Amino acid sequence: MAIKPREQWYDIAKDLNxxxxxxxxxxxxxxxxxxxxxxxxEVWEEFDEPYKMSYPEYVKVQREKDAGAYSVKxxxxxxxxxxxxxxxxxxxxKAHYGAIAVGEYTAVTGEARMARFSKAPGNRNMAVFGMxxxxxxxxxxxxFPHEYCKTDRQFDWAWKAYHQNEWAAIAARSLFDDIIAGRDAxxxxxxxxxxxxxxxxNMQFLGLAADAAEAGDYTFSNVISSIQTDESxxxxxxxxxxxxxxxxxxKEEAQKKVDVAIWRSWRLFAVLTGPIMDYYTPVEHRSMSFKEFMLEWIVGQxxxxxxxxxxxxxxxxxxxMEELDSCHHGYHLGVWYWRPTVWWNPAAGVGLEERNWLEEKYPGWNERWGECWDVVTDNLIxxxxxxxxxxxxxxxxxxNQLPICGIPGDKHWDMNVYSVExxxxxxxxxxEVDKWIFECYPEQYEGHKSIIDxxxxxxxxxxxxxxxxxxxxFEGDAEIGRDAHNYSWIDKSFGEFKKAI
Incomplete structure (x- = not known):
């Protein structure tokens, strides 16, 4: 069959029932x-995968991808x-590798579950490639980050994060355990x-690939683009x-699972990718704002x-939709404030040029978040x-295992806590969405203790x-987070800040 066109034999070969x-x-x-x-x-046999690939084709393509990634490096x-x-x-x-790398191994478990227990033979076939x-x-x-460990111990958290009780790692594990390890095929x-x-x-890999290329980091851009071609x-x-x-x-149960997973994914990426795109990436290298990328790649899709x-x-x-304007700004401020508790050095990203960019992309940012950063700046000065x-x-x-936060300011303060006994x-x-998720599947969550518990x-x-x-x-001062720029952004904003107060 290998010498015949794939369309002549693929549907027969994938029928594994x-x-x-x-x-x-x-x-x-x-x-x-x-x-x-x-x-x-018999009904599950109707599963028809949009991507059809044989094993020889898979090996050939993946070999070329790996050769490209490693050669660029x-x-x-x-x-x-x-x-x-x-x-x-x-x-x-540092933030990306720690939050994502070992999580990919968890995804192997999810693909293996589909490869073994899915009743759809086409799903089982695709899941083998997914593993x-x-x-x-x-x-x-x-x-890729391993070579940097010898000079910067924070890079060791690419492997270390998921094996510790650091709060951001707990939040990431909470999501992946829920939608991968703790679910059926x-x-x-x-x-x-x-x-x-x-x-x-798409947001984490395509968005960062674009920003990496703008920043001149073609190694990172190439490797995560290579990964995303598999994801697609x-x-x-x-x-x-x-x-x-x-x-x-x-439909009802399918809809509920979609709703749960979209919200849980959104909250994790709001604390990870939102600050990365809108604060950590140098402003001159940002291809678009986090909100713009969300609207183009997530919302419409x-x-x-x-x-x-x-x-x-x-x-x-x-x-x-409302949270696209606010959620990640609050998380960013919280991560920066609690910077000793993360394995990377958060960039404040609030110099004058950055503030102007944030106000342009998120009208009202200075009135809300800027006031908080004014207090921070005053204390540092x-x-x-x-x-x-x-x-x-x-x-x-x-x-979601993330800090509870809201929109600051007298006009906008919206802090609420929803509780269940x-x-x-x-x-x-x-x-209310996190509360609803808990009440949908209480047996899935009620045994877990947060870092505060x-x-x-x-x-x-x-x-x-x-x-x-x-x-x-954390093992010593070399691993805990500090301000990425050692507060040099204060010098840029000092004059304007002084005028403002």
Whole structure:
């Protein structure tokens, strides 16, 4: 068959179903692992993947991709991009590798679950390639930062982050454990490949690839572009699953899983990619704002995809659209303030030029967030750095594991806490959507302790910030975060700030 055109044999070769003789179908595909929603094996055979690829084709293409990525790295090693780049861009690399690299190994688990337990043979076939993809992605994103560990220990967190109790790593694990490790095969296809990968990894990889190229970091741009070409293929597994579910009367459960995954993905990327694009990347190298990228790559895409599949926009869509103007600004301010608790050096990104850019992209930014940064700047100018550093930990959302924050300012203050009591324990959420998700699947979440639950429960000793840093896995001052530019941005804004006050 290998010498015949693929279209003559592919549909036969991908049909991996068989009639089991020694166990029943329910034993072969247990519902808690397959998530088939009672739909028959014959119906699941209708799964038709948009990307059709044979193993020889796969190996040939991937070999070429790897050769390209590694050759670019070798060719540009003498450029010493980390040594010569803006410190804010170096922090982009550290934050990305720590948050994403080992998470790719978790995605291998999700693909393996589909490869073994999905009732759709086409899904199983695609997921085998997906397993290989995710293994490759993890290896690339661990190999590339490894060379920098000898001169900068923060790069070691590319491997270390997921093995520690650092709060941002807990938040990332919370998402991936939920939509990958803790779900059945069909749910993984919907929540990981459709909701997370077809949308949000586009933002992380394509957006950063564009900014990396603008910043002259062609090594990083090349490697994450190489990864994204895989994502665009295996991310297509979810749509055929959703089509079958909707067609066979399972629209409500399919819609709920999409809604949960989109919101959970949004909150993690708001704290990771939002600050990276709007604050860490040098302003002259920004291809577009975080909001602009979201509107182009996420909002429009999901609206079209959901409606084409017979689903609706998530019920919280208006709130989601509102948060594009605010959520990541609050997270950025919080991460910068709690900078000793992260494995990278947050860039404030609020010099005069940056403020003008932020006001242009987010009208009203100076009135809201700028006032907070005015206080920070005043304290730093007057040698009160201690007032810009934390003494304890913030209240954390029990769903997304991120600090609870709102929009500052007398005109805009919108801080709210939504709470649920279950089994004599109170859970706190920063918004009604996280509360709704918890109430949809309480058994999925109620056993988890946030970093604050652990702190107040006495698991962190001593109960001080220093004790918390040790619990989070930081080994010495070389690993904890500091202002990326060592406050040099104050010099740029001092004159205008002084006039303002």
């Amino acid at each position: 068989w009639t089991s003789k020694y166990v029943s179908e329910d034993e072969l595909f247990p519902e808690n692992m397959s998530g088939s929603e009672g739909i028959s094996k 070798a060719a540009l090693e003498r450029a010493e991009i980390v040594k010569n780049s803006d410190p804010g861009w170096v922090s982009v690399l 290989l993809d995710e293994t490759r992605h993890a290896q690339l994103q661990l190999y 069909m749910s993984v296809a919907i929540m990981l490949t459709f909701s997370f990968e077809s949308g949000f990894t 293929r295996h991310a297509q597994q979810g749509a055929p699953i959703l089509e079958i579910l909707v067609k066979n009367g399972r 999901f609206e079209r995809s959901l409606l084409d599949l017979g689903l609706e926009k998530p019920w919280y869509w208006d709130l989601f 007057n040698d009160r750095e201690s007032l810009t550093l934390p003494e304890t930990l913030p209240l954390v959302d029990n769903m 279950k089994n004599n324990r109170i859970y706190h959420f920063s918004n 652990r702190f107040l429960g006495g698991e962190i000793q001593p109960m001080t910030l220093e004790g918390a840093l040790k619990y989070m896995g």
